[in-house]
Amino acid sequence: MADHAAAAWLTLNIGRELDIANRRFALPQATPGPRTFEVALSGSTQLFFTTGLEICDVFEPEREILLIDGPRDIARAIERAQDEPAAILAIAERAQRRALRDHTYACRAQRMLDLCGFRPDITAVDFRDLFAGDHVTPQVSVRV
Amino acid sequence: MTGLSILLLDTEPRTHNHYIVLAIADALRRHPDVARVVVAHHGDALATFVAEGLDTFLAFGGAKMHAPLLGRLARLARLSILWTTEDPYERSSNVRFSDCFDIVFTNDRSSVAAYEGRAVHLPLAASPALPRLRCRFRRPPFPLRPALHRNRLAQPCRQPEHDPGAPARRPAGQDRFALERSFWGRPTCMTARSLRNGAAATSISHAWRTEVASCSLYRASSRATPTSRRPDRRRRRALFETALAGGFQVMVSPEPEVRDYYTAGAEFLLCTGDAEAAEAIASMLAAPEKRLAQARAARARTLANTSTTIGS
Numbered sequence: 475m476a477d478h479a480a481a482a483w484l485t486l487n488i489g490r491e492l493d494i495a496n497r498r499f500a501l502p503q504a505t506p507g508p509r510t511f512e513v514a515l516s517g518s519t520q521l522f523f524t525t526g527l528e529i530c531d532v533f534e535p536e537r538e539i540l541l542i543d544g545p546r547d548i549a550r551a552i553e554r555a556q557d558e559p560a561a562i563l564a565i566a567e568r569a570q571r572r573a574l575r576d577h578t579y580a581c582r583a584q585r586m587l588d589l590c591g592f593r594p595d596i597t598a599v600d601f602r603d604l605f606a607g608d609h610v611t612p613q614v615s616v617r618v
Numbered sequence: 619m620t621g622l623s624i625l626l627l628d629t630e631p632r633t634h635n636h637y638i639v640l641a642i643a644d645a646l647r648r649h650p651d652v653a654r655v656v657v658a659h660h661g662d663a664l665a666t667f668v669a670e671g672l673d674t675f676l677a678f679g680g681a682k683m684h685a686p687l688l689g690r691l692a693r694l695a696r697l698s699i700l701w702t703t704e705d706p707y708e709r710s711s712n713v714r715f716s717d718c719f720d721i722v723f724t725n726d727r728s729s730v731a732a733y734e735g736r737a738v739h740l741p742l743a744a745s746p747a748l749p750r751l752r753c754r755f756r757r758p759p760f761p762l763r764p765a766l767h768r769n770r771l772a773q774p775c776r777q778p779e780h781d782p783g784a785p786a787r788r789p790a791g792q793d794r795f796a797l798e799r800s801f802w803g804r805p806t807c808m809t810a811r812s813l814r815n816g817a818a819a820t821s822i823s824h825a826w827r828t829e830v831a832s833c834s835l836y837r838a839s840s841r842a843t844p845t846s847r848r849p850d851r852r853r854r855r856a857l858f859e860t861a862l863a864g865g866f867q868v869m870v871s872p873e874p875e876v877r878d879y880y881t882a883g884a885e886f887l888l889c890t891g892d893a894e895a896a897e898a899i900a901s902m903l904a905a906p907e908k909r910l911a912q913a914r915a916a917r918a919r920t921l922a923n924t925s926t927t928i929g930s
Contacts, residue, residue, distance in 0.1 A: 504706075504728035508638060511744035528727060532741065577743045579638075579645035587622075587651055589738055590697060590721055 475509070479516035483555045483562055484540075486548065487513060487522045504528050511577040514538070514569040519562045521551050532577060538569040621653035623672040625691065627663050629679030635703070639678050641745035646676075660684055667694055680704040681715035692718040701740060705729035861885075861920040866902065866913040870895050879923070885916035 479485050487510055506522075506529050513520050514533065522529055524541045533539040540551055555562045575581075624646060628639040639657060646655045658666045664687065667675065675695035677688050680702055692698035700719040702712045705726035713732050716722045722733055723740035730737050857876060860867055867886040869876055882888040887902065889895040902909040 505726050505739070505741045507725075508635075508742035508744065511742065515744040515746065573744055574746070577741075579641045579743050579745045580648060582740055582743050583642065583645040583649050583652075585740060586699065586701070586723060587649060589723075590699065 476512060476516045479513045479518040482518050483559070484551055485513045485518040485520050486542075487520045489523050489525055506532060511573055514573040514577070517566050517570045519555075519566040520569065521548055533569055533572060536565075538565060538572050540565065621649075621651045622674045622697070623654040623670070624652060624656070624674040624676055625663060625667045625670075625672045625695075626655055626657050626676045626678065627660070627688075627691070628657070629677055629681075629683045629688070631659060638703075638742065641747060642676075642678060644745065644747050660687060663687065663691060664694075667691060673697065675699065676701065677719070678703065680708050680712055681719070682708060682711035685715045688715070689718040692720075697721075699723065701725070702729075703742065705732075858920055861913075861916040864913050864917050866909045867916065868895050868898050868902070880916055880919060885912055885919060887912075 489506065489510070504526055510520065510522065510529070510532070520533075520539050521542045522533075522539050524543055529535075529539065529541065535541050540547075542548055542551065626639060626643050626646070628636055631639075643655045643657050646652045654670075654672070656666055656670055656672060666672070673696040675691045675698045677691070677698075677700045681688060681700055688700075698719045699721055700712075700716050701723040702708075702716070703725045705712060705724045706729045709726075709729050709732050712722075712724075712729075716733065716736070719736075722737040724730055724733065724737050725740065725742050727739045727741075730739050857867070857879070861880070868889060869886055870889050870892065876882075876886065876888070880886050887898045889898050902912075
């Protein structure tokens with residue numbers, strides 16, 4: 475998939491809307507799935523089918539990702555890719571930088587261990603202390 | 619004191635998402651506070667945890683699968699972590715079986731509240747190491763399957779592998795697998811899940827990696843789950859996507875809406891019941907040129923009438 479996305483001007487991300495495996499639940503998942511981050515890291519501009527606004531927390535609309543709501547939006551994006559290829563590539567580049575900065579598993583591992591309060595010299599951890607504050611926005615950028 | 623020694627367990631290792639576990643292991647190994655990461659399997663997790671003297675247990679996936687094993691490992695560990703990836707779909711069981719973990723991370727923000735203060739939102743992510751892990755994809759993610767179909771369409775038709783000596787995987791109470799077994803012996807996991815849950819479009823190829831669906835059974839009758847929000851819309855999508863992918867379709871329906879889009883007999887086969895469908899499938903499998911001709915006709919019509927092409 476990474477190779478396909480890297481070679482594409484645009485990648486259509488239909489998210490969970492057409493999720494075959496989980497169709498039976500008829501439950502929309504709030505958070506974008508891993509493919510969203512993988513495509514960004516691959517360096518492709520995504521057309522993200524908008525089912526919720528949480529995508530705005532992980533990528534900035536228009537600057538790092540293009541939100542769509544139907545075929546007309548896709549057609550417009552294709553037209554834009556033909557008219558302004560540099561702008562489309564710039565979106566892909568910004569998304570890739572954002573993914574490298576905030577959305578790698580190294581970031582998640584850092585976040586996880588931070589929240590677990592791991593200290594090499596401490597054996598007892600009170601996990602009730604770990605849930606204060608906002609745990610959504612990654613606080614630490616990690617070298618990858 | 620040295621860093622964490624982590625046993626990482628993929629609770630559902632047979633899915634195509636196992637590469638994510640490898641990416642997480644790779645990331646943890648690079649963390650300065652982590653001394654060691656061992657990726658274990660259900661069969662050797664307990665023995666490995668004890669023998670290796672590990673102190674941290676990280677379960678990735680869900681809490682329901684092999685809950686007793688997860689509970690024992692969590693009790694053994696100084697720090698036990700669950701990172702659920704199946705919320706909100708399996709939220710109730712994840713909440714129920716996650717009690718034994720010290721901390722829970724859920725991939726779905728809307729599910730955090732269900733854990734009543736024990737969970738933190740942690741989305742999935744990407745890995746720069748993905749290119750060297752990509753061989754772990756056993757079948758392509760859904761958006762790529764049409765492209766894969768098209769690539770294979772130009773190749774000579776191959777019959778799916780059939781191993782008469784292999785034991786059939788028969789899920790309990792699944793009589794509807796009889797159709798698949800009669801042709802391929804062993805249904806794929808995907809087929810099993812799709813049929814069990816009344817999915818409208820069912821690929822009955824033996825496996826994506828050995829043969830892209832050369833023949834698909836499409837149930838246009840209302841078999842979708844009662845809770846489906848827009849079953850008709852989704853069934854139509856499956857119809858178009860399969861056609862666009864170059865898959866030949868056999869449709870079972872008394873009042874098929876499909877006549878509005880395709881011509882029976884020229885772009886697909888229309889059957890009134892499973893028995894007739896089975897005969898039609900057998901017949902078309904024996905006539906690959908005829909099958910591919912109809913598939914190509916359906917694809918051409920889809921391209922002409924209902925598709926949007928994205929340049930690359």
